[in-house]
Amino acid sequence: EAGVTQFPSHSVIEKGQTVTLRCDPISGHDNLYWYRRVMGKEIKFLLHFVKESKQDESGMPNNRFLAERTGGTYSTLKVQPAELEDSGVYFCASSQTRQGGYTFGSGTRLTVV
């Protein structure tokens, strides 16, 4: 079984630019979560999809972040325009249930300069 795939693995962009992160969950996993870890801080929840629907986006920091999950398959997380404080590692995770036993992707390290 293929795991959760994220790309790019690294992205360096200038402040004000746009970046789109992609996550391909494990096939058949309806639940897809985005998390972020800012340096020195804990991993924090951003949002949760069930199939193509946003179930909970309470962790999204502001309206510069836009997440989509086309057809309930892969998901994208767009940051526009990027700010310095958006730097961190963005993790995607998927699961069949909502009990928290996720499989995480390897993450995208975003650096905004």
Add this chain to the structure above:
Amino acid sequence: QKEVEQNSGPLSVPEGAIASLNCTYSDRGSQSFFWYRQYSGKSPELIMSIYSNGDKEDGRFTAQLNKASQYVSLLIRDSQPSDSATYLCAVNNRGSQGNLIFGKGTKLSVKP
């Protein structure tokens, strides 16, 4: 603000010893508790989940939960250098649809 607290470490133990990792959480109503292992530069990997008070054993790992004290621990017996990693404690966010609240993690170093 719901929180999960862990000692950041590093916790250093000799090979073959028992490593004890601790975690406290603030939301008394939390129901699900998880330990993830994260090697440097890699993704978090689920190693244990526990839902009821008491101990749960899986191989060299034992998770312990005490809801009255709002305390979760992970014991690693016969520690190996390959166990050297950051261990993340996570607790379900009560009222959510499965999202987790993470601690900052404890860095474990097992010395040969």
